[in-house]
Structure formats: structure tokens, C-alpha cells
Amino acid sequence: MAHQHPYHLVDQSPWPLTGAISALMMTSGLVLWFHTNSILLLIGGLILLITTMINWWRDIVREATFQGSHTTIVENGLRYGMILFITSEVCFFFAFFWAFFHSSLAPSVEIGVTWPPTGINPLNPFLVPLLNTAVLLSSGVTITWAHHSILTGNQTNAIQALFLTITLGAYFTSLQAWEYIDAPFTIADSIYGSTFFVATGFHGLHVIIGTTFLSICFLRLIKFHFSAHHHFGFEAAAWYWHFVDVVWLFLYVCIYWWGS
Numbered sequence: 307m308a309h310q311h312p313y314h315l316v317d318q319s320p321w322p323l324t325g326a327i328s329a330l331m332m333t334s335g336l337v338l339w340f341h342t343n344s345i346l347l348l349i350g351g352l353i354l355l356i357t358t359m360i361n362w363w364r365d366i367v368r369e370a371t372f373q374g375s376h377t378t379i380v381e382n383g384l385r386y387g388m389i390l391f392i393t394s395e396v397c398f399f400f401a402f403f404w405a406f407f408h409s410s411l412a413p414s415v416e417i418g419v420t421w422p423p424t425g426i427n428p429l430n431p432f433l434v435p436l437l438n439t440a441v442l443l444s445s446g447v448t449i450t451w452a453h454h455s456i457l458t459g460n461q462t463n464a465i466q467a468l469f470l471t472i473t474l475g476a477y478f479t480s481l482q483a484w485e486y487i488d489a490p491f492t493i494a495d496s497i498y499g500s501t502f503f504v505a506t507g508f509h510g511l512h513v514i515i516g517t518t519f520l521s522i523c524f525l526r527l528i529k530f531h532f533s534a535h536h537h538f539g540f541e542a543a544a545w546y547w548h549f550v551d552v553v554w555l556f557l558y559v560c561i562y563w564w565g566s
Contacts, residue, residue: 428566
């Protein structure tokens with residue numbers, strides 16, 4: 307039944323419920339994995355999460371592209387929602403930086419009254435971290451190129467630029483995985499290891515999420531779902547990616563360079 311108004315009254319959907327159940331299964335599964343070495347519940351939660359993501363995205367794409375549900379008023383509401391979400395993510399990372407500076411500006415006697423703590427060999431900020439910085443900054447340029455190409459109706463350039471952005475995001479993730487494997491300290495090595503791996507690890511998770519977000523936009527772009535005046539799905543992904551870029555710059559300057 308078509309709505310006779312421009313507002314967004316969504317149809318009943320099972321996906322919020324299945325998403326919540328999958329989150330509960332994954333967190334419980336992680337606890338079981340750590341304590342009993344059983345990963346069955348964790349795998350079940352991941353499968354349910356992936357199923358939820360695929361079907362929920364499918365429904366939203368239908369609403370936006372084929373059913374005409376995303377009117378101007380609805381898009382404005384989605385913009386405000388995305389802005390609030392990114393604001394909450396800023397607060398999320400602010401907590402990690404608070405923990406880092408709380409420990410580094412006034413090191414306790416337990417870690418030798420010095421920063422980095424006694425016995426910790428920090429990573430060289432001018433090797434892989436600097437390369438990762440260049441990679442993410444380059445991806446910020448390519449996604450801006452993709453956005454400009456969509457606004458000007460240049461489909462070929464938009465596809466090329468978005469593909470480059472996704473490739474750079476995957477390259478960043480592989481470099482960070484290599485850095486973790488090669489790191490001379492672990493998450494259990496004092497407050498330095500804890501703050502380093504939690505902050506950079508959650509950032510890496512956000513890069514993976516952003517890359518997934520952009521990959522969905524890439525598939526939609528190929529299928530001509532975006533136009534110069536109707537492409538908020540891509541715009542939200544671009545905002546998120548720029549947020550990830552900015553967080554990395556703070557991580558690099560504060561933790562990799564100053565903190566070492």
C-alpha cells in the first residue's frame with residue numbers, strides 16, 4: 307500500500323530482531339571461545355549476522371531505488387541519523403584516547419614512571435604506520451573523486467575511483483594485520499599494549515566495516531542505482547570513510563609517533 311505522505315514509516319521487518327540475536331550470539335560465543343575453546347556459537351552468530359545484513363540491505367535498496375520511499379524528507383532524516391551515528395563513534399574513540407593520555411602523561415610506578423613503559427619496544431612510526439597513513443589519505447582522495455564523478459554523471463570515473471578506494475582499504479587492512487603479527491609486544495604487555503591494540507584494533511574493524519559499506523555501494527553503482535540527485539547511500543559511506551581517515555591521523559600522531 308502506497309503512503310500518501312512523504313515521511314518514512316517503515317514496514318514491519320524481522321531484521322532488527324535477528325540482528326540483536328546475532329549480536330548476543332557473537333558476544334556469548336566469544337566468551338565461550340575464550341573459556342572453553344568452542345567456536346560453534348560464535349560461527350552461528352556470524353552466519354546469522356551476515357544473513358541479516360544481506361537481507362536488510364536488500365530491503366533498503368528496494369525502498370530507495372525501486373519503491374520511491376526515500377523522499378527528500380526521508381533523506382534529510384537519514385542524514386541526521388548518520389551525523390548522530392558518526393558523533394557517537396567520535397565519543398567511542400575519544401574514550402580510547404582518554405585512556406592512552408591518562409596513562410602516558412602521568413606514567414605510574416608500576417610501569418617504571420616512563421612512557422613507553424620499561425621493556426616495551428614500540429613500532430617505528432616511519433615504516434608501516436607511515437605507509438598506512440599514505441594509503442588511507444590516498445583513499446580519501448579517491449572517494450572524493452568518486453563522489454565528484456557521481457555528481458557530474460560520469461559513471462566510468464565513479465566506478466574506477468570507488469574500486470581504487472576499496473582496494474586501498476583492503477590493502478590497509480592487510481598491512482595492519484602484518485604489523486600485528488610482526489609487533490614486538492602484545493595486548494597483554496602493560497597499559498601500552500592494551501591501549502595500542504584496542505585503539506588501533508577497533509579502528510581496523512571500522513576500516514573493514516567501511517570497506518564492506520563501500521563494496522555494497524560499488525555493486526549498486528554498477529547497477530545504476532545512483533544519480534546526481536539521489537545517492538545518499540554512497541554519501542553516507544563517504545562520510546564514514548572520511549571519519550575513519552581522520553581517526554587514523556589522530557592515532558598515527560598520538561600513539562605511533564608521539565607515544566613512541
